[in-house]
Amino acid sequence: MVNIVDVRKYRGFIFDLDGVLWRGDETVAGAPQTVNRLRELGGRLAFVTNNASKHRTKCLDKLKSAGVKATLEEVISSGSATAQYLKEKHGEGRVHVMGTDDLKREMVEAGHEVVETEADYVVVGFDKGFNYEKLDKAYRTLAEHNGLFVACNGNRLFVEEDGRHPGVLPSVEALACASGRRPDVFVGKPNAPIMEMTLELLGLSPGECLIVGDTLDMDIQWGLNCGVDTLFVLSGMDSLNTVKATGIKPTYVLSSVSEIPLP
Amino acid sequence: MVNIVDVRKYRGFIFDLDGVLWRGDETVAGAPQTVNRLRELGGRLAFVTNNASKHRTKCLDKLKSAGVKATLEEVISSGSATAQYLKEKHGEGRVHVMGTDDLKREMVEAGHEVVETEADYVVVGFDKGFNYEKLDKAYRTLAEHNGLFVACNGNRLFVEEDGRHPGVLPSVEALACASGRRPDVFVGKPNAPIMEMTLELLGLSPGECLIVGDTLDMDIQWGLNCGVDTLFVLSGMDSLNTVKATGIKPTYVLSSVSEIPLP
Structure with missing residues (x-):
């Protein structure tokens, strides 16, 4: 774990968003300029x-409001990755979504x-509108047709300014309990499927990329799981104490994206 | 497993309701008369x-609409049993309910x-109004105050005329996942706490009572767990095939409550 990042070693940069480029509604100072500069230097970018x-x-x-140049193709959510993953691995199909209308749109x-x-x-x-009726419908759909059971990700909790809240995993567990089945796949970070989709977008191999993230159990663990170097930034959720507590070790650590030394 | 029930062996009769005294809105023929006659013969009754x-x-x-004589005290739900259990084991307290307004009223x-x-x-x-907001509130209450985590029961599914639907267990599992804790106690059938409450109401010991139920994994297993004899009636969910499939063996089996031979 060092704090000197030689960006020339990498051709692709995979950025987490909240805690990395912004915190809530506040842009991390200097982060957009650094990201744009990495692009000018020839870096391929993904925002995941x-x-x-x-x-x-x-x-x-x-991203645009924050001053980061980006295209829709460079943005990957666990929802869009799930849609893409299913298409590539299993083909276009009939999807029942226990989630938001936006997720349906991705499908x-x-x-x-x-x-x-x-x-x-x-x-x-994840869906703040999750309720019994949606659980019941998803359960019945699984029970009646025995389709593939797919979780966009396995986040147990997430953090907002007022504290922690349940993520998507509790609703996945509710459906798993009702159906008596475990999910067939978790697509999102820190799992492999969303990395496959990201590397395909970038056209690069794991060794050519750097993940920039603020969470050890999610972003940094993702790099460890998938053989991708990681830069842990302290502008978000986790601190250096979390490194000690979890034992999850990033390749590099910096206070923020703006500290990445640029040629 | 025999089909001759000597009711004189028992002083207390513990009846399940749906599938035993009625099916949906239809009363099981002759069941109310049999129940009323058991009372006249000196039997103590509970409806659980x-x-x-x-x-x-x-x-x-x-019960009254079906022609069964009963008092409110004789009716026990996993909600009222939970309220009573908490009062007796831990004292009157501050309760957060992830459930219906009726359950709050029991508390x-x-x-x-x-x-x-x-x-x-x-x-x-169980609450058909279960949703993300209720889960979030219950999670935060558990996380902030570390209170006792109590499930009224552990029913994974329940059956209605149109098929199976998720019971309360999926929402218990959602909260368990979010909080990172297992429930401290499941009160309802087939667990011991609701039997304690039932025996206390009847003023009898397990050996003096007979459970009459239509579900093997719930009613009959409850008897096996608590040392109470069981009469399995075929007027509800499960059939004799289920006995073979599950290996859960009742003491007696009859086609319906009305077949109980009365002196």
């Missing part, structure tokens, strides 16, 4: 979030058909 | 349901105070 409740256009808008845009019953895939994404 | 979403008065109304009537935060007990009962 586990939030499957919002369509990627909303991340893109926020449709990737070529799937969103259905209520007889689904090939039952996809679970 | 795992449904914690409705106040016991609603069960009592249905208040047993002497507890229903609160949103700083709860001594977090009680989970």
Whole structure:
């Protein structure tokens, strides 16, 4: 774990968003300039979030507001990655979504058909509108058609300014309990499927990329799981104490993205 | 497993409701008469349901409509049993309810105070109104105050005319996942706490009672767990095939409550 990053070693940079480029509504000072400069130097960029409740256009808008140059293709959510993963591994299909309308839109845009019953895939994404009726429908769809059970990610909790809140995993566990089945796949960070989608977008191999993230159990663990170097920035959720507590070791550590030394 | 029941062996009769005294809105023919006759012969009666979403008065109304004589005290739900169990084992306290308003009413009537935060007990009962906001509140209450985590019962699914639906266990599992804790106690059938409450009501010991139920994994298993003889009736969910499939063996089996031979 060192704090000297030689960016010339990497051709691709995979950024987490919240805690890295902004905190809530506040942009991390200097971060957009550094990101734009990495692009000018020839770096390929990806912006990867586990939030499957919002369509990627909303991340893109926020990137643009913060002054980060980006295209929709460079933005990957665990929702869009799930849509893409299913398409590539299993083909376009009939999807039942236990999640938001934005997640349904990701499915449709990737070529799937969103259905209520007889689904090939039952996809679970974070949704503040999760309720018994949605659980009941997803359970019945799984029970009746025995489709693939797909979790956009396995986040147990997430942090907002007022504290921690349940993530998507509790609703995944509710469906797992009702159906008597475990999910067939978790797509999002820190799992391999979303890395496959990201590397495909970048056209690079794991050894050519650097993950920049603020969470050890998610971003840094993702790098460890997938053989990608990691830069842990202290502008977000976790501190150096968390490194000691978890034993999850990043390749590099810096106070923020703006500290990345640029040629 | 025999089909000759000598009712003179028992002083107390513990009836499940749906599938035993009625099926949905249809009364099982002859069942009310048999129940009333058992009372006339000196039997003590209890009517025990795992449904914690409705106040016991609603069960009592249905019993009366069906022609069964009963008092409110004789009706025990996993909700009222939970309220009573907490009072007796841990004292009247501050209860956060992840469940229906009827369940809250059971808590208040047993002497507890229903609160949103700083709860001594977090009680989970079946609720078709279960949603993310309720999960979030229960999670935060558990996380902030570390109270007792109490499940009214552990029913994974329940059956209605149109098929199976998720019971309370999926929402218990959602809260367990978010909080990183297992429930401290499951009160309802087939667990011991609701039997303790039932025997206390009857003023009898396990060996003096007979459970009459239609579900093997719930009613009959309850008897096996608690040392109470069981009469399995075929007027409800399970058939004799289920006995073979599950290996759960009742003491007696009859086609319906009305077949109980009376002196």
